Amino acid sequence: MAIYVYTTEQMRALERAADAAGHxxxxxxxxxxxxxxxxxxxxWPAEETRVVVLAGPGNNGGDGLVAARFLAQAGFSVTAFLWKRPEQDQQAEQARATGVAIFPAEEDLHRxxxxxxxxxxxxxxxxxxxxNRPIEGTLADILKIVQEEQKRSRQFDDAPLVWFTEDPSFSIKIPHRLSVVAVDIPTGINSDTGAVDPATVPADITITFAGPKVGQLLSPAATMQKAIIVADIGIPEAVxxxxxxxxxxxxxxxxxxxxPERSLLGHKGTFGRVLIIGGSVNYPGAPGLAAMAALRSGxxxxxxxxxxxxxxxxxxxQDLTNCTWLMLxxxxGALxxxxxxxxxxxxxxxxxxxxGPGLGQEEMTFAFVWALLGLRAHVAPRPSGIGFIKEHATPEPEAPTLPxxxxxxxxxxALAAFDEEWAPRLPPNHFVLTPHPGEMARLCGVEPSYVQANRLQLAQQKAQEWQQTVVLKGAYxxxxxxxxxxSVSPFATPVLATAGTGDVLAGxxxxxxxxxxxPYDAARLGVFLHxxxxxxxxxxxxxxxxxxATEVAQWLTHAISALANIAGE
Ligand SMILES: NC(=O)C1=CN([C@@H]2O[C@H](COP(=O)(O)OP(=O)(O)OC[C@H]3O[C@@H](n4cnc5c(N)ncnc54)[C@H](O)[C@@H]3O)[C@@H](O)[C@H]2O)[C@@H](O)CC1
Ligand SMILES: Nc1ncnc2c1ncn2[C@@H]1O[C@H](COP(=O)(O)OP(=O)(O)O)[C@@H](O)[C@H]1O
Ligand SMILES: [K+]
Incomplete structure (x- = not known):
């Protein structure tokens, strides 16, 4: 069952289509x-767990009151406060009938x-x-109360967790006296842009319906949610x-x-040969990390x-004794x-x-990269001497056809430094480009902040323009x-924010x-396993x-084996 990421408008269209199809x-x-x-x-155990539901005027509030009813039926002690929602509302009536205590929030903020x-x-x-607008007035007051109580109850900051089934494979830690569970998306997050209203209360768990809304995965909204659980709401697969x-x-x-399939009769030739080109006197470790990961990839x-x-x-x-070597x-120390x-x-x-890993940025190394990629005709020979006499070294060999x-x-x-268009000169759909936001900014000639504010659209646009797979790294x-x-990775985990993990991903x-x-599938699987x-x-x-980063490379074997278990659940 595929899970998709939606804009607000796409989500509304999906609901309409589901409704039209009879759901x-x-x-x-x-x-x-x-x-x-x-x-x-x-x-949480039902007994002795007290739940407060804050229900707003729209469907989100309706969802909350339905949850209140089911929780009360399961034995939780549940109180609901309605904001801008009539007490005679159908969901409120049904919840009340199961024992949920219901109060209007506006009238008694002390309660x-x-x-x-x-x-x-x-x-x-x-x-x-x-x-659809900034949060103010009573709503801001209500959220402030939650925010203050949440601050008081924080005992320690738990490890973040992002997952997307209702049966989390990793234990969700509940270290706080008070946990905040957001219905669909925390109040105040713009589900398209990821903008966050200052009144927003960070959620320990967000249960989002049908699929994540794109804004949830963008900055700064991404920092306001820890576990995001995608819940199926019965929308037919065909829809x-x-x-x-x-x-x-x-x-x-x-x-x-x-x-990839693994033939019982396979030998090392069956499973492919990888050549990693990189390294320089200042960055000797990077190609080694890439090689460790390639070794663990199978x-x-x-x-x-x-x-x-x-x-x-x-x-x-240790691991690299399993490699062969080609001296370049x-x-x-620069290629x-x-x-x-x-x-x-x-x-x-x-x-x-x-x-790329560890190549360094010497001009001759860039010239090497350009030549290897067949951009050779545009390698500017370095002028030397006086006037316009240019010195040519040995004639450049033909660029080999690359796998x-x-x-x-x-x-x-090196691509970013190439002074003409490089993309049309590369064979299409043959490369995976793995920029972090800084490298992406250089490749696109924009500021890193622009990259981060437009991650999804920019990666999509450039992959089409360059006709190559683009992996824009970072959380999600x-x-x-x-x-x-x-595609979007479900992982936002600062454990990976350490030197060398990018080399691991490339390998x-x-x-x-x-x-x-x-290329696209190798990138999707690689990003996931990483x-x-x-x-x-x-x-x-x-x-x-x-x-x-060396541990991340080593644990790829665990990740491959865990994948089989998780996917089978
Ligand atoms: N995605 C789906 O398929 C489903 C979505 N459902 C829920 O429906 C929700 C969307 O429902 P709605 O469209 O009713 O929207 P909301 O429930 O988010 O609320 C919209 C209402 O709040 C008001 N409002 C918006 N911003 C405000 C602000 N800053 N201050 C004061 N009032 C403000 C609007 O004028 C409108 O009356 C989803 O988030 C989800 O929880 C579910 O009911 C199940 C199905
Ligand atoms: N908060 C995060 N959540 C998920 N992945 C992250 C996070 N921070 C970094 N990463 C991942 O770690 C890797 C870092 O790569 P990169 O920035 O190239 O670092 P380096 O060059 O040091 O190897 C990328 O795969 C990136 O997606
Ligand atoms: K909400």
Whole structure:
């Protein structure tokens, strides 16, 4: 079952289509409220758990009152406060009939405050995707009460968790006296832009319906939610598949279908050969990290094409004794265009290439990258001497035909530094570009803040313009295909925000390319396994800091094995 990411308008269209197909709005609200109650019931014991539901004027409030009813039926002690919602409302009546105590919020904020002080859970069902103006007045007062109580109740900051089934595979930690559970989206988050109203209360758990709303995955909204659980509200699959969505979420089920087949009779040649080209005197470790990840990806044979002094430093490292080596010509530890001569003979033996980790930014190294990518005609020879006499070194060899290639790190910077259009000169749908927001900004000639504010659209637009797969890294990494398809990673975990994890990702995607995956699929699976390895490590250490990139590479094997289990659930 695919899970998609929606804009507010797409979500409304999906609801309309579901309603037209016979799954009514009332049924969807019933399922939404039931899902909220189920998640809470899974994590808290009904006895002795006091729940306060804050219900607003729209459907979000309706969902909250349905949840209130199911929770009361399950034995929770539930109080609901209505804001801008009549007490005779149908959902309120039904909830009251099951024993939910219901009060108008406006008339007695003191009562509301006392209830929240005694509560274990506050359900935020004030506003959902219908937010359309700044929050002020009574609504701001209500949220302020929750915010203050939440601050008082924080004992320690738990490890973040983002997941998307109702049966979380990782334990959701409930360290606070008071937990905030948001219905669909925390009140005050703009579900399209990710903008956050200052009144917004961060949610420990957000239960979002049918699929994430794109704003939830953008900054700064992403920081206001920890666990995001996607709940099915019964929209028929056929309706979902026929309705437009802005992106697809990479779920365990999807990732599992992408894992390359593994023949019982396979030998190392069957599973692909990866050549990693990178390394320089200042960054000797990066290609090694890429190689460790490629080794763990299941690829058959990994070679490091690096300057000899980088090879000397790396070869004794534990995992890297499993690699073979190709010494490439360099000047003072930086690769130079002559390396093409060595590579021209070697490259045909490889099924995938990873170009970039640790290359450095020497001009001759950029010239090497341009030449390898066949942008050679536009490598400007360096002028020397007086006047206009230009000195040509040895004639440049022909650029070899490259296998599917990951372009990462300084190879991306080399592209950004190329002074003419590079994209039309590359064979289409043959490369995976893996920029972080800074590299993306350089490639696009914009500010990093612009990249972050327009992550999804920019990645989509550039993948189409460049006709290559683009992986825009960071929390909720975006993977965009040349045909306009976009996928989003479900992982936002600062455990990965440490030097070298990008090299690990590049090597992993390279290893998957070598096993025959198409660029977009190799990127989607690679990003997922990389994020999962990070999550597993955060669970193992019970912290989201202090994990090393080498460990992320090593744990890829655990991630692959965990994927099979998670997807099977
Ligand atoms: N996605 C789905 O398929 C389903 C969605 N449902 C729920 O429906 C919600 C959307 O419902 P609605 O469209 O009724 O929207 P909301 O429930 O978010 O509320 C909209 C109302 O709040 C008012 N409002 C907006 N911003 C305000 C502000 N800053 N201050 C004061 N008032 C403000 C609006 O004028 C409008 O009256 C979703 O978030 C979800 O919870 C569910 O009922 C089930 C089905
Ligand atoms: N908060 C986060 N949530 C999820 N993934 C993250 C987060 N921070 C960083 N990452 C991931 O970690 C990797 C960092 O890559 P990069 O920025 O290239 O670092 P480096 O060059 O040091 O390897 C990327 O795959 C990125 O998506
Ligand atoms: K809400």
């Amino acid at each position: 009514s709005y009332a049924e969807m609200m019933e399922e939404a409220g039931a899902a909220v109650a189920r998640v809470i019931h899974m994590l 509301l405050q006392r209830a929240i002080e005694r509560a274990h859970i506050v359900i935020d069902a004030l506003l959902g995707t219908g937010l 979902k598949e026929a309705s437009p969505a802005i992106a697809e979420l990479v779920t365990p089920a999807l990732a599992a279908t992408l894992l 690829a058959g044979l990994i070679t490091l094409g690096v300057p000899d002094l980088v090879a000397m430093a790396l070869a004794p490292k 010509p360099h000047d003072l 130079k265009p002559d390396a093409i001569k060595v590579l021209a003979d070697e490259i045909p033996a490889y099924d995938a290439l990873v170009l 599917p290639t990951v372009i990462d790190a300084d190879a991306l910077n 990494t975006i993977i965009a295909a040349p045909d306009g398809h976009v 992993l995607i390279g290893g998957l390319l070598a096993q025959g995956l198409a 994020g999962l390895a990070g999550r597993l490590l955060a669970d193992e250490y019970e912290t989201d800091r202090g994990v090393l």
